[in-house]
Amino acid sequence: MDPLAKHYGQLLGIGEEWTVTEVKLIREENQVVIYLKTTPGRQHSCPKCGKTSPLKDHAPERKWRHLDTMQFETVLLARPIRVQCKECGVLTATVPWAEPKGRFTLMFEAFAIHVIRACSSLEQARLLLGLSWKSVNEIMKRAVDRGLLERDLEMIEYVSVDEKSFGKGHDYVTVMTDARESRVIDVVEGRNEEATDKLWEELNEDQRSRVKAVAMDMWVPFKNSAMKYVAQADIVHDRFHIQKDLNEAVDKVRKMEHRALMKEGDETLKGSKQLWLFHPENLSDYRQIEFKKLQSMELKTALAWAIKEQFRWFWNYRYGGTAKNYFEKWYDWAVESQLEPIKKVALRIKNHLSNILTWFKHRISTGVSEGFNSRIQSIKSAARGFRNFENYRIRILFFCGKLNLLPKTTH
Ligand SMILES: [Zn+2]
Known part of the structure; x- marks a missing residue:
């Protein structure tokens, strides 16, 4: 030989x-x-x-x-x-x-997976490996399929359902996450009830019966779907979405007030948008002084801002009962303010209150972990090499699914 x-x-x-x-x-x-x-x-x-x-x-x-x-x-x-x-x-x-249809050996695929994980961008990994986008997508897909096959979904007690925008238009995908393990369970196209149903069907009946609570925003289709599939679980409306709604209400008040002031030639609120949205401690010294000045003037925007900020305290309570008392006082104040956008959000919170107070029992949110959302964001913005939903899903599961992606090699 x-x-x-x-x-x-x-x-x-x-x-x-x-x-x-x-x-x-x-x-x-x-x-x-x-x-x-x-x-x-x-x-x-x-x-x-x-x-x-x-x-x-x-x-x-x-x-x-x-x-x-x-x-x-x-x-x-x-x-x-x-x-x-x-x-x-x-x-x-x-x-x-190699795997049946693979054009790479298992050892090469294992190496490629390590490189993709280690690089800060897929483009970088692709160039380093000398692969086409088609090959990168193929390797990632096989890795995810492998991981999904041996994944264990037995002990999921806390689930989060959240939407993410996808593509340039107003397309959405819905992401289901194991909230305790911070791992994506799956991603589907759309955000209606039918799409959400598909996600729940990823879990079998036994697994669904173990779910204790589901975090979500106040989007009705998410709630309807959860009520069908995990009727025993508490719904926990996400605190970050609620604060975001309040932020948007403050911004609406600012816009209306600014328009009214400008009619009289008053430029008080000009260029102040960011001041009302950021945490004061995140503003530069100069802008903090500017902000203090605005707060002391009897502006509707300042009142809306104060109401929004006061709501943060709600989440600091230890028990739902005391938080509920706090909410009632806050609600009266919000309604008395006569600021329509604020009143609207306050009413929405009141209508969903029973599914918001569940937060004090389970303390889960759709945020899961900061790194997680930024990872999905960077997958979305690094749109090179994927044009369709399927590749987007594979990338999310590859990076956020906590799957065992590696093939079994002899070495
Ligand atoms: Zn045979």
């Missing part, structure tokens, strides 16, 4: 079923090509039922990219075996170094 071929055979470590017959260095293509053949006289098994079956013939030659040999891209060339199974018929057997 050619000592070089033998040496490569040892390096590959693919077992005894296959033998390296030749190793070619193609300098002009910067490539090392390794030719493999089945070792004669070995037994083969059916890829479907596993029964020992005779060799029928060989499928046409196929090519797999492997880990580089020094500075050379390295590929394996072989004709997979076709077996004649008594029960299943003629089938192509899986080669030990």
Whole structure:
């Protein structure tokens, strides 16, 4: 046997079923090509039922990219075996170094997964690996499929359902998350009740019966779907969405007041938008002084802002009962303010109060963890290489699914 071929055979470590017959260095293509053949006289098994079956013939030659040999891209060339199974018929057997349809060896895919995870952008990983977008997408998809297959969803007690915008228009996707483990369970297109139902069906009946609470915003389809599938669970309307609604109400008041003042040539509120939205402690010293000045003038916007800020205290209570008392006082103040946008949000909170007070029992939100939302945001903004929903879903699950993505390699 050619000592070089033998040496490569040892390096590959693919077992005894296959033998390296030749190793070619193609300098002009910067490539090392390794030719493999089945070792004669070995037994083969059916890829479907596993029964020992005779060799029928060989499928046409196929090519797999492997880990580089020094500075050379390295590929394996072989004709997979076709077996004649008594029960299943003629089938192509899986080669030990790759998944059935993969164009890369398992070891290359494992390496690619490590590189993709380590790089701050997919584009960077793609260039480093010398892959096309199509190949990157393929490797990621296989990794996610593998991970989903062996994922354990048994002990999910806290779930979050949230929407994310997708694409340039007003398209949405709905993301279901295991709130305690901070992992995405799945992503579906759309945000209606039907879409949400699909997510719940990812869990079987047993798993659904263990869910104690579901965090969500006050979007009715999410609530309806949860009531159907996890009727025993508490609904917890998300505190961050509520604060956001209040923020938006303050901004509406500011806009209306600014317009009215400008009619009289009063520029008091000009350029003040950010002041009312940021936490005062996050403003520069100069802007803090400006903000204090505005607060001391009897502005409707300042009142709206104060009402919004007061609502933050609501979340600091230890028990729902005392929080409810606080809410009632706050609500009266909000209504007395006569500021329509604020009144509207206050009423909405009041109508949903029973599913907001559940926060004090479960303390879950759709935020899950800060890093998580920013990760999804960066997946969305790095839109290169994916144009469709499916690739978006794969990327979210790849980075946020906490899946075991690696293939089982012999090394
Ligand atoms: Zn069979």
